[in-house]
Amino acid sequence: MIMLQNKKTKVLIVGGGFGGIKAALMLDKSTLFNVTMLTNDPSFRYYPRLYHTATGGGSNESEITLDNLFAKTNIKIIIDEAVKLKRYQKIIETKNSHEIKYDKLILALGVTTNYFGIKGLSQHSYGIKSIEEATELKKHLHESLVKNQKTDKNYIVIGAGPTGIELSGELKYYLDDIVKKHKLINQKINIKLIEAAPRLLPSLPHETSEAVAKRLLNIGVKLLVNHKVEGESADELIVDGNPIKSHTVIWTAGVTNSSFFKLNDFKLTDHGKVIVDDYLMAEDNIYVIGDNAATEYSGMAQTALSNALSVARNLIREDNNKPLEKFKSKRPIYVITVGRRWAAVVWGEVKINGWLGWILREMADLVAFHDLEPWWKAAQQWSYEFNNDNKCDICDHES
Numbered sequence: 001m002i003m004l005q006n007k008k009t010k011v012l013i014v015g016g017g018f019g020g021i022k023a024a025l026m027l028d029k030s031t032l033f034n035v036t037m038l039t040n041d042p043s044f045r046y047y048p049r050l051y052h053t054a055t056g057g058g059s060n061e062s063e064i065t066l067d068n069l070f071a072k073t074n075i076k077i078i079i080d081e082a083v084k085l086k087r088y089q090k091i092i093e094t095k096n097s098h099e100i101k102y103d104k105l106i107l108a109l110g111v112t113t114n115y116f117g118i119k120g121l122s123q124h125s126y127g128i129k130s131i132e133e134a135t136e137l138k139k140h141l142h143e144s145l146v147k148n149q150k151t152d153k154n155y156i157v158i159g160a161g162p163t164g165i166e167l168s169g170e171l172k173y174y175l176d177d178i179v180k181k182h183k184l185i186n187q188k189i190n191i192k193l194i195e196a197a198p199r200l201l202p203s204l205p206h207e208t209s210e211a212v213a214k215r216l217l218n219i220g221v222k223l224l225v226n227h228k229v230e231g232e233s234a235d236e237l238i239v240d241g242n243p244i245k246s247h248t249v250i251w252t253a254g255v256t257n258s259s260f261f262k263l264n265d266f267k268l269t270d271h272g273k274v275i276v277d278d279y280l281m282a283e284d285n286i287y288v289i290g291d292n293a294a295t296e297y298s299g300m301a302q303t304a305l306s307n308a309l310s311v312a313r314n315l316i317r318e319d320n321n322k323p324l325e326k327f328k329s330k331r332p333i334y335v336i337t338v339g340r341r342w343a344a345v346v347w348g349e350v351k352i353n354g355w356l357g358w359i360l361r362e363m364a365d366l367v368a369f370h371d372l373e374p375w376w377k378a379a380q381q382w383s384y385e386f387n388n389d390n391k392c393d394i395c396d397h398e399s
């Protein structure tokens with residue numbers, strides 16, 4: 001059994017993503033706690049930039065090692081996977097059969113891809129939910145084009161939420177780059193964005209959805225809304241009963257909560273999220289935050305960060321015998337990049353589209369990195385996006 005050091009309150013945080021890291025950094029600043037981070041990935045994934053890593057950007061744009069993030073802290077890192085909660089003994093059991101004891105537990109495990117049982121998607125489609133997936137997609141885009149000396153019949157992105165839109169907008173530019181750098185002539189690039197709902201960005205205002213649709217059409221992305229994906233084979237995607245030829249289908253349309261919660265008998269909503277109280281507590285001494293928790297605006301990094309802040313503050317208040325404060329949800333700011341130097345912003349009632357939106361997006365990325373790192377490190381991390389040169393990033397071919 002791994003015993004966390006005694007005397008101080010032993011806080012075990014499971015999940016090294018937005019919520020878990022923010023909570024760990026906050027609690028580490030207090031002398032009241034021994035903080036341990038249990039996570040199955042030695043690096044933090046900055047999801048908002050993964051679309052860019054998949055389309056020519058480096059993996060350093062969207063990952064930071066935990067060793068780096070926690071370099072000047074006392075946070076203990078354990079790389080392993082939480083599998084079982086022994087709630088009465090206050091123990092988490094891991095895949096490698098370790099038992100970790102805690103006084104307070106914070107769970108921030110994030111979500112996993114959901115194919116809704118559509119046949120063939122898990123075998124044949126690409127995704128951008130991890131660095132590995134983004135890198136595999138980039139390699140496929142490059143290799144298939146260079147090896148075959150021609151473009152795929154269709155490049156298909158499924159799901160017109162923010163991720164699908166950001167990816168399809170940038171895809172055109174990246175494919176154009178590869179074609180140019182490898183001097184492939186007369187290549188037609190067909191990109192299709194498929195959405196089952198009647199419009200893009202169904203959860204955002206109509207006018208934003210319309211502006212984004214116009215921008216994508218200008219870039220050259222064909223939009224198929226109100227279209228249902230029914231299956232995929234090695235060579236084609238079936239949409240509303242009709243086959244569309246493609247070897248490049250990217251699924252961005254669905255996620256589901258981590259199976260940890262169902263397997264460990266947490267109380268869940270109909271959508272599978274964990275029911276928490278006003279203090280983000282699921283049970284005595286167990287907090288659930290970020291994408292796992294059934295809170296308003298769950299599913300956004302900004303929500304995970306503010307959840308983490310609220311739990312950390314309350315743990316500090318509790319140890320100081322001060323009254324706890326209820327979590328107050330904040331409406332997130334939506335910033336969606338669509339191709340180069342253009343973004344749509346929805347900030348309460350304010351809507352901004354275009355170059356100014358893109359500037360705001362760049363600022364938002366910088367601020368998000370600074371949420372986890374000092375300014376100088378955040379600025380360095382943010383600047384990786386601009387480290388492009390004339391060379392093909394995969395085979396060093398120069399245009």
Ligand SMILES: Cc1cc2nc3c(=O)[nH]c(=O)nc-3n(C[C@H](O)[C@H](O)[C@H](O)COP(=O)(O)OP(=O)(O)OC[C@H]3O[C@@H](n4cnc5c(N)ncnc54)[C@H](O)[C@@H]3O)c2cc1C
Nearest residue numbers: 015017018019040047048082109110290291299300301304
């Ligand atoms: C492609 C993409 C783009 C996005 N863009 C934006 C955006 O622009 N703006 C925005 O606000 N939100 C965005 N989001 C959503 C945002 O990334 C999530 O809301 C946020 O990551 C949630 O934080 P979290 O801490 O709950 O989970 P995560 O950040 O997903 O972290 C979960 C961590 O837990 C680890 N883990 C999982 N299971 C276990 C286990 N059993 N044991 C140990 N460790 C485990 C995982 O490896 C991971 O490190 C995007 C998401 C995606 C997929």
